[in-house]
Amino acid sequence: MSLNVRSVAVVGGGVIGASWAYLFLTKGLRVVMSDPAKGAEDSFKLFITKANADSDGSASDLQKLLVRFEFVDDITPHLPKVDFVQENGPERLELKQRIVASIDEHTRPEVVIASSSSGLPPSQFITECKKAPGRVLVGHPFNPPHLIPLVEVVPHPGTNQASITAALEFYKSLGKRPIQLRKEIPGFVANRLQTAINNEAYSLISRGVVSAHDLDAAVSSGPGLRWALTGPIAINTLGGWEQDILRNRFVWDETDIAKLRDEVNKSYGSTDWDEIVRERDSVLMDLLASKSKATSLD
Amino acid sequence: MSLNVRSVAVVGGGVIGASWAYLFLTKGLRVVMSDPAKGAEDSFKLFITKANADSDGSASDLQKLLVRFEFVDDITPHLPKVDFVQENGPERLELKQRIVASIDEHTRPEVVIASSSSGLPPSQFITECKKAPGRVLVGHPFNPPHLIPLVEVVPHPGTNQASITAALEFYKSLGKRPIQLRKEIPGFVANRLQTAINNEAYSLISRGVVSAHDLDAAVSSGPGLRWALTGPIAINTLGGWEQDILRNRFVWDETDIAKLRDEVNKSYGSTDWDEIVRERDSVLMDLLASKSKATSLD
CATH class of the missing domain: 1.10.1040.10 (N-(1-d-carboxylethyl)-l-norvaline Dehydrogenase; domain 2)
Structure with a gap:
C-alpha cells in the first residue's frame, strides 16, 4: 500500500522534518505537519521559501506546493487519513517511545511508520506500541533530506518484510537511494x-x-x-x-x-x-x- | 627555482607517468620521458590521444602538445637540462634506490626530484644518493594525476625546506592541490x-x-x-x-x-x-x- 502513498504525516518540523516535508511536497504528496515548538510553522515557511529559491523555483511554484500543506497543532485526528508517517522528534528514548506509540495507535495498521532517528535503534522505541509495531522502522536520511539521496532503512527484529519493502519502494519513488540494513547496529552504516x-x-x-x-x-x-x-x-x-x-x-x-x-x-x-x-x-x-x-x- | 620550471623529466611512462606527462604538456611544459618497457612510447601515444579526446581536444591540439614532447631510450644525457623530475618507476626498493641515485647524479643539485611512490618512504630510497639527497621527496598523485588534484608531498628527515616549498609551488602552478606531510608514515595520509x-x-x-x-x-x-x-x-x-x-x-x-x-x-x-x-x-x-x-x- 505504501506504493500508493498520497499523503504523509510529518511528525516534528525541525530541520530534518522541514526538509522531508519540502521533498514530499515537490513530489506531489499532501503533507500534514505538527511540531509543539514555538514558531515552528513560521520556521517551516522560511525553510521552504529558501529551499524553493535555491532550486530556482518562483513564488507561484511555492504557492502551488503549499496548497497541499497543512500545519496542525494536534496531529492525532489526521493520522487515520495518512498513508505514510515520517517521524522526526527529539532523540530522547522515552519521548520517542510515547510519540511512536501514539502514531501506532491512530494510524491504519498497514501504514508504515518511519522514524528519522540517527541514533536510537527501533527495537528500543517500539516498546509502547500496542497495535502493529511490525510496520515501524527507521528511515534515517542525511541532512538535508531533500538533497542527499541516501536513506537508511533499519528494521527491528519484528519489522515485517512487507513494511521494509514498502518503505524502500516509497523512498525510491521520491528519487531517494534507500539502503536496507539487515540488523540493528549502533550508528547504522x-x-x-x-x-x-x-x-x-x-x-x-x-x-x-x-x-x-x-x-x-x-x-x-x-x-x-x-x-x-x-x-x-x-x-x-x-x-x-x-x-x-x-x-x-x-x-x-x-x-x-x-x-x-x-x-x-x-x-x-x-x-x-x-x-x-x-x-x-x-x-x-x-x-x-x-x-x-x-x-x-x- | 622550481617556480621557473620549463622542462620536466618523466622517468617511467606507465599509467601514472603518462598521466603526469599529459598534465605537464597541457600546462605548456617541455617533457622528456623514458621507460625501458617494450612499446612504452606507443602506449603513451595511445594514452595521450585518449586523454586529449576525453577533454574534447582536437587532433591539432594534440599535435601542439607533442611538439614539446620527446621520448628517449636513455634519460641520462637529458637530466642536466631539466628543471624538475617526476619519477614513476616500479615500487621495488633496490630498483628505486638505483634510479633515484642516477637521477641525483645527473641533475643540477637544486632541481627537485619527486617520486610518485605510493608505498616507499623517501628515507628508504635515497640511501644511494651521493650528490644532493636533500632535494629528493615523494610527490604522490592520485590516479589519474591529470584529473585528480591531490598530490601528497612527503619529505624524508633530510629533505630541505626550499625543496618542499618548491615542489608545493610547482604542483600548485599546475592547478593541483598539494598537501604537505610533516613526517613519513606508511600509506601517507x-x-x-x-x-x-x-x-x-x-x-x-x-x-x-x-x-x-x-x-x-x-x-x-x-x-x-x-x-x-x-x-x-x-x-x-x-x-x-x-x-x-x-x-x-x-x-x-x-x-x-x-x-x-x-x-x-x-x-x-x-x-x-x-x-x-x-x-x-x-x-x-x-x-x-x-x-x-x-x-x-x-
Whole structure:
C-alpha cells in the first residue's frame, strides 16, 4: 500500500522534518505537519521559501506546493487519513517511545511508520506500541533530506518484510537511494563509515603528520571525489599499511584532544562557514544533476 | 627555482607517468620521458590521444602538445637540462634506490626530484644518493594525476625546506592541490583514510549488516557527496558509536574473507566496469568544473 502513498504525516518540523516535508511536497504528496515548538510553522515557511529559491523555483511554484500543506497543532485526528508517517522528534528514548506509540495507535495498521532517528535503534522505541509495531522502522536520511539521496532503512527484529519493502519502494519513488540494513547496529552504516575515517583523521592530525586543512584536502581533492561517485567496495583499494594503523589507533586522552583542537583552530579558526555551506550546496546540486545522467553509477 | 620550471623529466611512462606527462604538456611544459618497457612510447601515444579526446581536444591540439614532447631510450644525457623530475618507476626498493641515485647524479643539485611512490618512504630510497639527497621527496598523485588534484608531498628527515616549498609551488602552478606531510608514515595520509573506511566497510559486509552494493551507496549517495566537497574535519561529525566500532574491529580470518568475497560477488559479479569507469570520469570532470567555481571550497 505504501506504493500508493498520497499523503504523509510529518511528525516534528525541525530541520530534518522541514526538509522531508519540502521533498514530499515537490513530489506531489499532501503533507500534514505538527511540531509543539514555538514558531515552528513560521520556521517551516522560511525553510521552504529558501529551499524553493535555491532550486530556482518562483513564488507561484511555492504557492502551488503549499496548497497541499497543512500545519496542525494536534496531529492525532489526521493520522487515520495518512498513508505514510515520517517521524522526526527529539532523540530522547522515552519521548520517542510515547510519540511512536501514539502514531501506532491512530494510524491504519498497514501504514508504515518511519522514524528519522540517527541514533536510537527501533527495537528500543517500539516498546509502547500496542497495535502493529511490525510496520515501524527507521528511515534515517542525511541532512538535508531533500538533497542527499541516501536513506537508511533499519528494521527491528519484528519489522515485517512487507513494511521494509514498502518503505524502500516509497523512498525510491521520491528519487531517494534507500539502503536496507539487515540488523540493528549502533550508528547504522553511513555514520559508522564516517566515524572510521574521522578517527583516523583525528589521529593523523593530533600526531602532527598533517594540518587539519591539508587533511581535509586529502579527502575533498582526492578520494572524496571518487566517493561521490563510487563507494569503497567498487573502488576496492587495499594497501599494506593496515598494521601501522592498528598500531597507532587513536586514544582519546586530554593531550590528544588539545593537540587536535589547536590544529583545527589553526586551520579553521577564521573560516566563513556560511559561504562554504552556500557554495557546497550549490556545487552539490550540480554534481547530483551531472551524476543522475550516468546510469551505471549508483 | 622550481617556480621557473620549463622542462620536466618523466622517468617511467606507465599509467601514472603518462598521466603526469599529459598534465605537464597541457600546462605548456617541455617533457622528456623514458621507460625501458617494450612499446612504452606507443602506449603513451595511445594514452595521450585518449586523454586529449576525453577533454574534447582536437587532433591539432594534440599535435601542439607533442611538439614539446620527446621520448628517449636513455634519460641520462637529458637530466642536466631539466628543471624538475617526476619519477614513476616500479615500487621495488633496490630498483628505486638505483634510479633515484642516477637521477641525483645527473641533475643540477637544486632541481627537485619527486617520486610518485605510493608505498616507499623517501628515507628508504635515497640511501644511494651521493650528490644532493636533500632535494629528493615523494610527490604522490592520485590516479589519474591529470584529473585528480591531490598530490601528497612527503619529505624524508633530510629533505630541505626550499625543496618542499618548491615542489608545493610547482604542483600548485599546475592547478593541483598539494598537501604537505610533516613526517613519513606508511600509506601517507589519503591511503590511510581510505584504509580506515575500507576496513569498516569490510567488517559491516562480512558481519551481514548490509550488502556490498548498499554499502557503496551508503557512501556515494550519502557522505561521499560531502567528501567530494569538504573534508571530514570541516564536516566535523562525532557520534556515540565509537565503542561499538572498537568492539567489532575486523579480524582477517579466512571465514571473514570468504563471507566478504561472497557478498562482493553477489553485488558486483556481473558488473560492466568499463561503463562505470567511463561514466565516473565523465561526471568527475563535470564535478571538478563546478567545484572550481566555488572559491570557498578547498
